[in-house]
Structures are given as structure tokens and as C-alpha cells.
Amino acid sequence: MRRATPLVLAGLFTLAGAAPALAAHRPAAEADVTVTVPITAEAWWTSSPVCAGGVPCGTLGATPVNPFGAGTLHVAVTAGTETARSYLTLGTAAPPGAELTDATLTVALDTTTPGDGNEAPDTSHVWVCVTTQPVTPGEGQIGTPPAADCSTHVELNYQPGAIPSLTGDLTPMLAVLSKPKITLALIASQRSATTDAWHVVFSSHTRAAAPTPPASLVETFGPTGSTVAPSPPAPPAPSTRTPALPATSPAPPSVAPPAYVPPAVPLPGDVTATDAPAPAPQVAGSTAAASAAPSAPLADSASTTVGFAYPVVLLLPLVIGTTLYALGRQLVGPMRRRPER
């Protein structure tokens, strides 16, 4: 048996093992693939907390509560000041090797459930921004919410109907949506006028007996390189209404959280008033349920693609094995001058 025979046999066996994987690999996204992005966490913050028992929230022992229905999410403005904002943490839906070409966000509004705070949704100005900061699932949280980056944003448009909705084409945000661990921040437009007062309500994925479907983000993936041009920086989507402020006013590069200072809540055992932020309100059956399984996807992805973006990597074990074999053979071989044949 020649010395190279084991090497040849090892190579043939490796190729035979890798052949099914190479043959089964489907080139990623030869055609457009539409995927409903799973939303892994939802939360909303408020800057106007309501405390239990009608006690003013600055009072000793006052506990903030969620005054609205469990499982609802809110974006609101009162007298031109943002009072509620929501966050939707996105899961991973991108097929390997595919390029995001289109994204559409649809937020079905709950305008029928009394007591959920719905108010003049047709006059709403909701911006979709992004944040990369971690978002704690919860309802009616107070304190400082994660900062939203609105350097690239889209304004949602109100769509009347049996179930009115806010929709937005997120194409200008494709660059940021392509990144992992992105959270969408639904905030009030920074162009709200002091006379604006609206409150939109929509269902979370955990809402029991939800009258409306939860928010959904549908992304379309095409072959790599199918994007025509890089997205322009943040042209706001055309709105069906006249903006509260002149459209020429520049958008701020980054929107700070609402300047809300929570009421002082004494810590246990502390008899003096402190400036420590109040703890997040504990809403029965909502926050606890959300924290019980914060990372579980709330919606399944419409499609799943497996495989490697570069299937040639399957030959890497062969290369590594061949190299190790050659090195080992030289290391244990004789180190003597061989006479010329």
C-alpha cells in the first residue's frame, strides 16, 4: 500500500459524507421570501402613572398600577407631550444569504374596548424608531425607557376600516432592520403640537381574547444584491394629515425619552423621601406573565431556512484533516537525507 493511499481514502470518505449536505443545500433566497417576523418581547412605558386606590402617586406607599386592560400596548400624547410609548423586540427571521428588500409594519388598533384609553386614533402621529438597548417586557412601566434612535424613522399612517390600523412601509429602515436584536420603538411624533391629544391602543401577543390582532412586521427577502440602492436617510413617510408642525422642521437625530421624573417612593426601611426612581408597577397577571417567559417567541416565523451561506465550508474538515495528516506524517517521519532515486 502506498503512503498516499490512506490520505486518498480519507478524502474520498469525507467527500462522500459532505456530498449529501452539498446537494441538499438550497441557494438562499433565489426568489422573494416573505416572512412574518416573530416579536419576542413587548413593553410600554408611561410617564403619567396611576396609583392604586386613587392615592396620588407621590404619596408614601402608593403603588402604580396599569389603568388599562392587561395585554394592551399604548402610544399616547396629551397636550403635545408624550405620555406613553411602546416597544416591540424583533426576533430573527432572515434566511441565510438573503437580503432584506421590504418591510411593512401593521398595527391593528383596538378602538372598541372601553376603558383601554383609546382616544382620537385618526389624529395620531406615531413614529417607528429603533433601539438596540435591552427592553424589559412589561406593561405601564415608569421610569426612563430605552432611548429610541429616530435618525431613521417612519411615520405610521392611519387606515380606517372595520379594524382601523396604523401601517407603515419601513423600507427607509431596511439597513437597521437587517441588524439582529432590534427593537422597534413606537413613539409619538416629535412634531406634535401642544394641542395634540390622542391615544392609540393595540393588542400584545399575550392578550387574552384579543379583539384585534397584535402588531405584525412582514419582511420580504430577496437574493443578495437585489436591493437597488441604499436607503436614503430618514424621509418620513407621507402622512394623510397635515403635520402639527411645519414639515421643514428637522427631525432630531435621537429622541430622548420623555422627561418624566417619577414620584418619590420611599424604599423599604427608609423613612426619608428619596429621589430614587419608583419601581415598575406590578400589574397582576401581566408583568409576571411576561417575565415568566420573556424570551419565548410570541409568533412563529412563517418560514425557516437551514444550511450554510457558503456551503464550501463543508470541505473545511477535509482541509484540516489533510493538513493534520501531512504535519503528523512529517513529524514522525525520519529526518535523514534520502538518496536520489
Add this chain to the structure above:
Amino acid sequence: MTRHPLRTALLTSAGLIVAGFVVIALGQRVVARTLDVSDQMAGIVSGGIGGIALISVGCVFALVQVGRFVEDGARSDTDTVIDIVAQLNALPPAPDPPRKTSRRRAP
């Protein structure tokens, strides 16, 4: 004419070192073309650490093989000395030198 025993080893080492630099260059391309840290980590780990590992393996392999070659040379010299000694031992024993007869003094 003989083929130098270090030729294959040094060629292999050179190949590993060159491959390491190529992998580092590829990793640098991956890191430079994106601002996404999660993508950059793949380039840093696979390109940077992988390239450094290849270069290290190439250098260590060359060092080991050169050491073996030098050791083999020393062993060869030792064998030569042993052979010479053996040959010397195989020679017929030299005749004893003539003894000097001692004269006893007469009492």
C-alpha cells in the same frame, strides 16, 4: 544528489504561514465592510484568531523540524564516533611491548 530533508517541512511551514496571513486579510475584509459588531466578531474570530493560529502552527512546525534535523545531525556524528571506536576495537590487539628484565641485586 540528495533532497534536503528540511525542504518539505519548510515548504509546509511557509504554506501555513502564508495561509495564516491570507486568512487574516480575509477577516480584515469582513470586519471592514460592516459596522455591525456581531458580523465583525465572526471576522475577528475566524480571520484573526484563525490566522494567528495558522502562523503559530507554521512557525512551531518549522522550529520542531529544524530541531529534529539538528538533533539528527548530532546523533549521526555520535554514530560515526561509535563506529570508529567499534572499528578500532575490531583491530587485532597490539603486541605487548617487550618487558624489561629486572636484575636482582645480589645479596
